[in-house]
Amino acid sequence: MKTIKCMMDHLYWADxxxxDxxxxxGTKNKELLKLVRHVAVAERVWLSRLQGKGSAQYSLWEDAEDLTAIRTMFEENAEQYRVYIEGLEESELDEMVDYANQSGVPFRTSVRDLLLQVLLHGQYHRGQINRALRMESAEPVQVDYITFARL
Incomplete structure (x- = not known):
């Protein structure tokens, strides 16, 4: 649990x-804003599944223009994940979760693997966002785990 908690703290920091x-x-790149919104919504989708709720109400790929609304979503996600993780016992990491993906296809996956998906999915897309920022001649930001660990 210690490793997962630490990695989740990294996720909140990196988001x-x-x-920032x-x-x-000051980007107005609609695809870039859509991508960061996607990360926030995906975090929410996986949390809903971990909580035994459906996720069909969430649309993973919508246009976004308001970073304030996206920041609020990330902050709400972080708070809800903190509550979820604090209530989670080590033994529950291997419990299986039944859920359906956004297309309605059923799956069964361990809590541990779902949490790892959340952690790795966001990191992948943050790398894409940094690359796009660099291509726009903007400054990318360091989001590597080791940078977080050194704080």
Whole structure:
């Protein structure tokens, strides 16, 4: 649990840093804003599944223009994940979760693997966002785990 908690703390930190970089860049790139919104919504989708709720109400790929609304979503996600993780016992990490993906296809996956999906999915897309910022001649932001660990 210690490792997962630490990695989740990194996720909250990295989400905030990438939002700061986007705000500082002043980007109006709709695809880039759609991508950061996608990360926030995906975090929410996986949390809903972990909580035994459906996720069909969430649309993973919608246009976004308001970084303030996206930041609020990330902050709400972080608070809800903190509550979820604090209530989670080590033994529950291997419990299986039944859920359906956004297309309605059923799956069964362990809590551990769902949490790892959340952690790795966001990191992948933060890398894409940083690359796009660099291509726009904006400053990318360091979001590597080791940078977080050194704080």
């Amino acid at each position: 905030g840093r990438i939002l 970089a986007l705000e500082e860049s």
